[in-house]
Amino acid sequence: MPQNIIECKNLYKEFKQGNKIIKVLNDINLSVKAGEQIAIIGSSGVGKSTLLQLLGGLDDASAGEVIIYGSNLKNLNQKEKGDLRNKYLGFVYQFHHLLNEFTALENVAMPLLIAGHPPKHCKQKAKELLKQVFLADRVEHKPTQLSGGERQRVAIARALICRPACILADEATGNLDEKTALDIMELLFDLNKKHQTAGIFVTHDKNIACKMQRQLLIKNATLIEN
Ligand SMILES: Nc1ncnc2c1ncn2[C@@H]1O[C@H](COP(=O)(O)OP(=O)(O)O)[C@@H](O)[C@H]1O
Ligand SMILES: [Mg+2]
Secondary structure, X not given: OOOEXXXXXXEEEEEEEOOEEXXXXXXXXXXXXXXXXXXXXOOOOOOHHHHHHHHOOOOOOOEEEEEEOOEEHHHOOHHHHHHHHHHHEEEEOXXXXXXXXXXXXHHHHHHHHXXXXXXXXXXXXHHHHHHHOOOHHHOOOOHHHOOHHHHHHHHHHHHHOOOOOEEEEEOOOOOOOHHHHHHHHHHHHHXXXXXXXXXXXXXXXXHHHOOOOEEEEEEOOEXXXX
């Protein structure tokens, strides 16, 4: 295992909007160690989602480097980046992005199936994970038949099924009530601890951020460690 699960060096990102250039992130340096839980906080529009996209290899930096599990994204093509993501990272978004025509079990099993594991094994693993997020009695439910909190727990189970080294979550509980949000984050922390999974959590919920080992604030395009 490399020393850092995800690392970025002198990361710089700008967007071109017509003839205007918006500098969003400037000279960002960060190392995420195995099992570490990190909160990324900051006002709306400062670049939290942008940073997460870059760290997850979903968008390209304007300059600087991102290294995932020892591989520098600079040296990889799109397919290799995709493989790296599937192997080492799990994503959870504010909106669950579950597939409505599939059951909870099928949704959770999907990434493992895509990774080429036998269907029986995938189903078994998906069942285990749904149990771990306390949805053992909801396996045959479709997303529309679940509550918002339950859907988010299915999304978490799906993010964990390939045993990622790091979970990247962007306002994962942003559309849930305060109590449900905290319960779900505590569940995610417990699971991460159990599986030694690192986590990078974009959140504007102070109650959630303060539970993590590190809080990083984005301000004026730079990262400030609290
Ligand atoms: N694809 C894009 N094209 C142009 N500007 C963008 C794009 N994505 C984000 N931005 C701009 O970058 C800034 C940071 O956005 P974002 O990372 O989504 O902020 P946050 O997640 O902190 O609310 C915002 O000013 C936003 O308008
Ligand atoms: Mg955002």
